[in-house]
Amino acid sequence: MKELKIQPIKNGTVIDHINAGNAVKVLHILGIPKSSSSIVSVAMNVKSKYGKKDIVKVENRELDPYELDKIALIAPKATINIIRDYEVAEKHKVKLSKEITGIVSCSNPTCISNSKEPVKSRFIVLKKDPIQIKCYYCEREPEDIAERII
Amino acid sequence: MNFQGKDIISIKDFSKKEINYILNYGKKLIPYAKGEKFKNVLKGKVLSTLFFEPSTRTRLSFESAMSRLGGKVIGFADPGATSQKKGESLADTVRMADSYSDLIVIRHPKEGAARLAAEFAEVPVINAGDGAGRHPTQCFLDLFTIFTEKKKIEKNNVVLVGDLKYGRTVHSLAYALSLYNVNLSLVSPNTLKMPKEVIEECKELGVEPNQTSNLEKAIKDADVLYVTRIQKERFPDAEEYNQVVGTYKIDKELLKNSNEDLIVMHPLPRLTEINPEVDKTSHALYFKQAFNGVPIRMALISLVSGVEL
16 A cells, blocks of 8 residues: 555645645745644655655645746646645645736836836736746846745 | 827837837928927927936937927926925826826836826826836937938848946847947956846747857947946945946047947946046037937837827
């Protein structure tokens, strides 16, 4: 019998197929542990069909679409399983939109989107894997996307 | 080709076909730009010029262009005398200009400001320079100058020299010249090299720029020498500026071994990078280049206003 690296959860979300080594960034995006009291389990460098991957399990919390968009930015191949009473109630892949609004701040300190104007940051997705995005306003392409997530 | 209502934010918003159309149309407008011919095609129309940064040529040539087309100009050149000083957002200032005029021209120190202005304005917005970002009408007039002087842009040997890192005109120009498959040489001090992403864009368009710090060698077979000022205001660090200012000086001695029909261009203002002794030589084209701002801006203003002479 295949040994489970981490225990199943009763209710919550399992984020699977995170690129190996990126689980910590996913936790950062979800505001864990600061803004959450959920129990979180992390497995890193788990062997899978497609090489190594990370898995994150968050108990008693179902992720909303806004959080999924954020995860897509750093783990474009991730799958999200919503667990209810030990069963997979919903399963979907994260999907990166053509445009990202209000999620990442521009790395250019003199970009107009970093001033007190009534606009949200806006990026055009140039490539999905690896992710390459360009600021709609100043056209700068940030390299440290995970660090710039709002 | 229909440009009515189009914003002009970046040269990249235009295809090569569209650029060619605008350059050819601009050529037709030269006698109008000189005042030899006159048509009141924009009578009753108002242009707003919102200049949050100093400008001489860009603002005056826009004003001249609108006047030569029969329209009127309102605006400011000193943001200190506007509600910006009271903390008004750019978005609100643009909303006002939008309700007072038929076209907005904006220069702003922050990159992306013109794109933001276009979001809040119903009327067309023309970017007259946004920080170290884009300056598409300068790019149009530079292309126009090469096009009118050399009869074509393709295949010319073009050398860009000076501050290629912070200089906003050279980034768009390198991209636009690559659309025309020119031979491109980039000459700068090591610390002011052209950003990687611009080089990548040139390569994607099939042009492999030659990067060097040796100007003498680079201008040997050049048809166009495009000189830029090392801009003190763009340097984050005064020490970095002091180390590179005055690296390249264009003088008669340097030009002695160049092609007879080499043209020397400069977006101006210049400081010491071109010796005034060059002004009287047949190579000096920078003042004519500055004049070209009028016909090309007349072309852009009239096209986005939906009229053509």
